[in-house]
Amino acid sequence: MKVLVIGGGAREHALCRSLSLDSAVTSLHCAPGNAGIAEVAELHPVDALDGAAVARLAAELDAELVVVGPEAPLVAGVADAVREAGIPCFGPSSEAARLEGSKAFAKDVMAAANVPTARAYVCTTPAEIDTALDAFGAPYVVKDDGLAAGKGVVVTDDVEAARAHALACGRVVIEEFLDGPEVSLFAITDGVTVLPLQPAQDFKRARDGDAGPNTGGMGAYSPLPWADPKLVDEVMETVLQPTVDELRRRGTPFAGLLYAGLAITSRGVRVIEFNARFGDPETQVVLARLKTPLAGVLLNAANGTLASEPALNWLDDAAVTVVIASHNYPETPRTGDPIEGLDEVAAHDAPQAYVLHAGTRRDGDAIVSAGGRVLSVTATGAGLAEARERAYTALARVRLDGSQHRTDIAAKAAGV
Numbered sequence: 001m002k003v004l005v006i007g008g009g010a011r012e013h014a015l016c017r018s019l020s021l022d023s024a025v026t027s028l029h030c031a032p033g034n035a036g037i038a039e040v041a042e043l044h045p046v047d048a049l050d051g052a053a054v055a056r057l058a059a060e061l062d063a064e065l066v067v068v069g070p071e072a073p074l075v076a077g078v079a080d081a082v083r084e085a086g087i088p089c090f091g092p093s094s095e096a097a098r099l100e101g102s103k104a105f106a107k108d109v110m111a112a113a114n115v116p117t118a119r120a121y122v123c124t125t126p127a128e129i130d131t132a133l134d135a136f137g138a139p140y141v142v143k144d145d146g147l148a149a150g151k152g153v154v155v156t157d158d159v160e161a162a163r164a165h166a167l168a169c170g171r172v173v174i175e176e177f178l179d180g181p182e183v184s185l186f187a188i189t190d191g192v193t194v195l196p197l198q199p200a201q202d203f204k205r206a207r208d209g210d211a212g213p214n215t216g217g218m219g220a221y222s223p224l225p226w227a228d229p230k231l232v233d234e235v236m237e238t239v240l241q242p243t244v245d246e247l248r249r250r251g252t253p254f255a256g257l258l259y260a261g262l263a264i265t266s267r268g269v270r271v272i273e274f275n276a277r278f279g280d281p282e283t284q285v286v287l288a289r290l291k292t293p294l295a296g297v298l299l300n301a302a303n304g305t306l307a308s309e310p311a312l313n314w315l316d317d318a319a320v321t322v323v324i325a326s327h328n329y330p331e332t333p334r335t336g337d338p339i340e341g342l343d344e345v346a347a348h349d350a351p352q353a354y355v356l357h358a359g360t361r362r363d364g365d366a367i368v369s370a371g372g373r374v375l376s377v378t379a380t381g382a383g384l385a386e387a388r389e390r391a392y393t394a395l396a397r398v399r400l401d402g403s404q405h406r407t408d409i410a411a412k413a414a415g416v
C-alpha cells in the first residue's frame with residue numbers, strides 16, 4: 001500500500017514510524033514532514049493547508065491512503081479534497097472536524113447526544129461574559145471558540161484575567177470547572193463503527209508539578225495503572241458511540257480519529273474537549289504500544305469497512321514520552337538552534353527508546369530546531385518506571401541550547 005501522511009510534527013513522525021514498520025506499506029510519503037520523518041518517508045514540500053495541492057500530490061504518487069494528521073488542514077477541508085479526487089482518506093470532513101474547530105459546536109453536539117460535559121455558556125457580549133463568570137465563580141474556565149493550538153483556554157482564579165481573556169476572544173465559551181485527573185482516549189471510526197485505542201495521560205502545563213502556562217503537551221504515558229479497568233467501556237457507551245451516532249444523524253458523519261479529552265470527576269466522567277485527530281504527545285505512547293499493523297486499520301476507517309476489523313492487539317509494555325521544547329516555549333520560542341546527540345540515542349538506547357521529531361529541519365549537515373516543541377523522546381518498558389527511566393536516559397544524551405523539558409512525566413503513576 002502506498003501511503004501519504006500530511007503534517008510534520010511528532011504525531012506525524014509517530015504515525016510514519018508505525019506505518020514504516022507495517023509490512024503492508026510498500027511506500028511511504030509525507031508532506032511537508034520534518035528532519036526526522038525524512039529518515040522513514042519521502043518528503044514533499046506541499047502546503048498541508050492546500051487541499052487541491054494535497055489531492056494533486058496524492059494522485060501523482062498513486063497513493064492508496066492519505067492520512068491527515070493536524071487539525072488545521074482537516075478544518076480547512078483537506079480530507080474532503082482528497083476524497084473528492086477518489087482517494088481513500090483517513091481524517092474527518094471539514095464539517096465533522098468542527099467538533100474540534102468550534103467549542104460551541106462541540107457543546108451543541110454533546111447536548112443533543114446526551115454526552116456528559118461541563119455546563120457552559122456561549123458568550124459574545126461583555127454583559128453575557130459577566131453573567132457567565134458570576135454564575136460559575138472561581139476557578140474560571142474561559143475558552144476561545146475557535147482553533148487556538150492549545151493556547152485558547154485560560155483557567156484562573158483571577159476574575160479580571162478571566163474577563164480580559166474572554167473579551168479578547170470575540171466568541172467565547174465559559175464553563176464550569178471540572179476537578180479530577182485528565183485522560184485522553186482516542187477512537188478510530190468510519191462514522192458508524194467505533195474502535196477505541198488505549199487511554200493515555202498528557203501533561204499540558206509547561207513546568208514540573210503542573211505549574212506554568214498551558215502548552216500543546218509536554219509529555220504522556222500509557223497505560224494508566226490508576227484508572228478503572230471499565231473506563232474504556234464506559235467512555236465508549238456514554239461518549240464516543242453517541243457522538244459518532246449524532247454526527248451521522250446530522251448528515252455529517254465523522255470518519256477518522258475521535259479524541260476525547262476527559263476529566264474523571266467525583267461525579268463521573270466528563271468531556272473537557274473533543275479533537276478531530278490524533279493527539280500529540282499521546283499518540284507517541286499509544287502507537288508505541290499498538291501491535292496491530294496500522295495501515296489496514298486506517299484504510300478500513302477511510303473506506304467505511306471498520307466493522308470487518310478485529311479488536312486491536314496491544315503490547316503489555318508501558319510507554320512514556322517526554323517533550324523537549326525550545327527556549328522560551330510556549331511564549332516566544334527561539335528556533336534555529338543546533339541539535340546534537342541524536343546518533344548517540346540511536347546507538348545506545350534503540351529500539352526501546354527513540355527520538356521523534358516535532359519542530360526540526362535540516363540545515364546543511366546539522367539538524368536544527370524549527371518550532372516550539374522540538375523533539376519527543378519515547379521509550380517502552382516492562383512498566384512505567386522502566387519506560388520512564390529509559391526515556392530520561394535517552395533524553396540526557398540530546399543537546400539543544402536553552403531547551404526545557406519536564407522531569408516529572410509519569411512519575412506519580414509510576415510510583416517514583
Ligand code: AMP
Nearest residue numbers: 118141153175176177178204261272273
Ligand atoms: P482544552 O483545549 O479544552 O483541552 O483545554 C486545555 C486544558 O485546560 C485542559 O487540558 C484542562 O487542563 C484545562 N481545562 C479545560 N476545560 C476545563 C474545565 N472545564 N475544568 C477544568 N480544567 C479545564
Ligand code: GLY
Nearest residue numbers: 202217279280281
Ligand atoms: N495532547 C493535546 C492535543 O493534542 O491537543
